[in-house]
Amino acid sequence: MTPASPKPNKTKDPNPGIPIYGCEHIQRLLTKSQDVTTNTIQHYKMLLRVIFDNTPIIPQTSKSADRRPVTSLIPNYLCLQCPTTTTAKDRLKHGKLKAHMFYVDSRSGGLFCQMCDDFVWDPTLEELRLRKIGTGSFSSRKRKRDEPFTDPAKDDTAYMSINTTAAPCRATGLRGIFNMGSTCFMSVILQSFVHNPLLRNFYLRDGHQVGQCTQDNCLSCGMDELFQAFYSEETTASYVASKMLSDSWLCQQAAFSELAGYDEHDAHEYFQFLAEELHRTNRQERHTSPTGANASHASHLTSNCDCIVHQTFYGKFQSTLTCQNCGVVTTSVEPFLDLSLAIDSIAKRQGNNGGESSHEWSQPLTLQRCLDVEYMQPERCEYSCRSCDSPQEARKQLSIKNLPNVLCIQFKWFKFDDHKVTMASESHVLGAEAFLLFYIIRSLA
Known part of the structure; x- marks a missing residue:
């Protein structure tokens, strides 16, 4: 009787609309040969066991240039193609030396591609990671009722109600914005910005130095004032965003000059305008920008800009x-x-x-x-x-x-199209419901 051959590892076909591989680089690795695919998946499983089964000190420890162990408080990177653990600083050096491109985050188990310079979502490897986090193994079986993911006491409603208190309104930022006359378009964008955790953390930790800002009509200063009012004051009264409105009017951007005035405007246009202004005042790169009307727009499209707007949106x-x-x-x-x-x-x-x-x-x-x-x-x-x-x-x-x-x-949802024009007779207009309703309401007033 001959022993059965080992079952080969296969990449799972995803649902329609989901890519088969995380990126073109991991695709080349997993399709190189059956042996490479099997070894890569087995190595990834081993790294997940190191991360989630052992003490956190092991994946958080790497070796320095003189081969001494160094434990880091920030995530390390475990090479997917060799047994090396590197820091974020030494990852690029290791990749150039060994021609290795893929690493696993020492805390989350996420896959990082050096060529993409970003974390990538690969369906096959991600399924293994989620199984390991969920059930503690790579089996696809469902967990039993006596296998809770967490401590039952933490999920108990009574336990939660006794040991928690309601957060004050200043901690949640729940306030309205006063309508100053057709300013709904501005209010909806400001509300979405003020509850964005990335923008909130940036401004509440003095990401924009208001005391050192020398710009006139600075919208970033207005945003800082907005965040302070929403998250520092114990009140639910509506906030009057007069500074944001006036600074928007006085902005020197010619492309958005039509936003001045009390007319109704498009919220999406105001979002683009505000993102442009916050980028202009908060970008960290101080390179020479183009001159003229397109100067601000050109800097906005800088792919390596590290301002809060680029990081967020x-x-x-x-x-x-x-x-x-x-x-x-x-x-x-x-x-x-x-x-x-x-x-x-x-x-x-x-x-x-x-x-x-x-x-x-x-x-x-x-x-x-x-x-x-x-x-x-x-x-x-x-x-x-x-x-x-x-x-x-x-x-x-x-x-x-x-x-x-x-x-x-x-x-x-719609667009104005002059290619198709329908003639409307006078009797049709006078008999229209909207036309009649207007004059009925006017006569009753």
Whole structure:
């Protein structure tokens, strides 16, 4: 009787809309050969056991240049391709020396790609990590009733009610913003900013030095005042954001000059305006900026900016062009502040290109379907191929390379289209319900 051959490790096919691999670099590693795939997965399991089963001192300890053990209070990185544990500072040096690109965070078990310079979400490895955290093993079995994840006392409602107290309103920032006349567009953006934990922590720890700021009509100073009022005062009375309104009017940005006045404005436009201003006043890089009307906008798109706005709201697009003649692939990366989804045009593109049945398209349009249509369906376009040295047809694939900490999505529900004009007779206008209602209310006033 011959022993059974070991069962090979396989990457699990994800659900539709979910990438098979975390990034192109981990894909190359896991598809190199069956032995490499098996060894990588087994090594990842071993690292997860080290992180979650042993004392935290082990994964938090690395070796210095003179081979002495050094225990760090911040996360270390365990190499996925060798038994080395490095600090964040020495990770790049180890990668260049050994040509190793993948590391595991010593606290969370998350996978870090050196080439992407970011944590990546790989379905196969992530499932192993979640199983280890949830059940303590890599088995897919469900936990038994007598295997609670946590101490039962911590989940007991009576225990929680006895040992907790209600937080004061100054700790939650629950306050309204007074409407100063058609300023709802500003209030909704300020409320979303003031309850954003990243912005809140930045301003409450004096991320913007108000006492040292020399800028006139500084909106970042206004935001600092707003955060102090929401999180320092024991009151629920509505806040009057007069400084934010006046500074918005007096801002020198020509692109947003139409925001001045008491007219109604678009909240999304004010969000872009405020993000631009906060970036301009808080960016850490002090390089020479372009002059003219586009100076601020140009600095806003700096991909290596480390200001609080970029840390919070900015992600990265990746555009991949494949020449249909020679097969050369051109990749470009650019930052984005928000995603714009045109609901009407996406619905039309779904019906034309999706190939699904009419019953499927009769279902409500979801955010997942909108994102799939916008960023997972390739397009054909014309471009000048450097390899062919002539205009060629190309296949363009747009994808999101890096998601921001806070993803902002703008839904375009309608648009003005002068291509289709419908003639309305005078009798039709006079008989319209809205027209009659206006004069009825006016006569009753």
